[in-house]
Amino acid sequence: MGVLARGVTALVPLGSELIVAVVLGMVVGNTVGVPSWAAPGVETNTRWLEAGIVLMGASVAVDQVIAAGPTVVVLIVAAVTTTVLTVELVARVFVRIPEKVGSLLAAGSGICGVSAVAAVAAGIRPTDQQVAYAAATILLFDAVTLLVYPAVGAALGLSDVVFGVWAGTTMFSTGPVTAAGFAYSGAAGQWAVLVKLARNALIGVVAVGYALFYSRRESGDTATLPDGVTAQSLRFFWSNFPTFVVGFVVVTALSSAGAFSAAQLAALDDASNWLFLFAFVGLGLTVELAELRETGFRPVLVVLLGLLTVSSVMLAVLSVVF
Template sequence: MNGRRLLPGLLALCLGAILARALAVSLGFNRLLLAIALGFVATNAVGIPDRLEPGIATHGLWLAGGIVLMGASISLGTVLEVGGLVLVLVVGVTATTLLAVEFLARNVFGLADRMGSLLAAGASICGVSAVVAVAGAVSAREEQIAYAAATVLLFDAITIVVYPIVGDLLDLSGMVFGTWAGVSMFSTGPVVAVGFAHSDVAGQWATMTKLARNALIGVVVLAYASYYAHAGGGGRPSVRTLWNEFPTFVLGFLALAVVSSAGVLSSAQVTSIENAYDWLFVLAFVGLGTEIRLADLRATGPMPAVVVLLALLVSSALSLAALLVLF
């Protein structure tokens, strides 16, 4: 893409990030949530000019870059101590959420099969990204994709507000809160935001746990494609398709975590990297806020939202209870 097309939007993201950090210092409020709020206000109260949209749309790249750099601050020793339990929890909650949405959508609320599958993928794996990935595998209609994506975004907006409140009320530790957000919230951006809004420890655990969920996308896409192909509705995805859907930034995160844990990086280098990924996160979350549009949320009908809400309440409550017992 032409760099000149990106420049205005990138400058807008930078200005938003600087403003969010300045307000955070003066108001004593979390900079990442302020960044989302600024983007939300900009898109809903003012509107985003067409010339800014290409640059602002790069916010996903900055989020991925920040996650990769965050690997430098991760201690693999600590992760390995409890990693087995967390991995079991990730798989369990993911499967529970997916099956709960499928059951409610098909057998209780009578939604179309593909609509239920899109909602199940978005709620159980990685939000809108999973909706789009599964939609391609099952040949879903455009209006189904839009409807499922809007429903997921609605709950992204709700959980960004509700999870920090619950975390404070229950006085959850950083590890418990971060893992809880990582296994039960939907999209990567909101998970990282609420994690670091709680504490650095929570942010790290939220990100690691969410990345583990995201890595399951290939399995879910393959399972859905095989199911609908067997039912006569879609084709089997190729290995290349599955690789394209896999969140490859996970590999960069793991590589940097290994390098850091091996003691290759000095404390000054780690501090510089931490400062860099903090800026990238603020930059990304300004763009993330522009994706939360009130018009899209209002267009979401009640039935998909009810299905996802019920599944979220179940998975959220069960995962939190399990974490409080285990840790």
């Protein structure tokens, strides 16, 4: 289907081949279905995405990243903090859903989608149903924002940098951020991925913070985390850290040092594009529309209000900063 997506977009101007790949996967997955023998392969789509991001490091414009570095770091921290607090506020005060569901939604919205939901769930011990509701809600917004963000960016005439940083700071999961960024432009895609990777690195901090908060609430013990994991445990941080980021940094450093020839850079860029294409076919195949329809209205309202608030504020700030 990845080859088909590239062929279709070469013949018919349907927009980004990555979005076409996701849509093809969704159509096939929700009509024909995924055969049992193919399911293990489809589930590796996140690995293909991570490998594509690692290779993408060879084409990153390091000088631009360094120049904007401090500003982007401040924006990332501000976006994560604002998102988590906004979703928690809406969930606890206005919509009033169970507090652990609100916390899972806040982590998923603020850091890295379903991965953050799973990481935080390990420390706060919600019910399986609460995890399922939170994950389904995040997946719903992943699908919607993947299509809406590029359309909004084009309608507003956003620059590549503004769009990339906006998507990287306010969209949820790495896959949709990458697809939306590259659907807008190559430069926007690179900025979106760079910002998203930096944001993902905060997952350990958020997971530990939530575990400490609920541990104190439920047991009065502020010194330890569930299962005996101490707040100072590097292993806990590392277990939740997106380790492929290390590969991305290494490849970027090698490229900046001139380790690759022009032909090798072109080959790495082409390989990265193909890996993204296959990853997004797999992403589409894993989206189950029936499950999304079963998501309760209240969690959706919480995330919608949080996303509209934070994305609007961040877009206004970015338009001034850049």
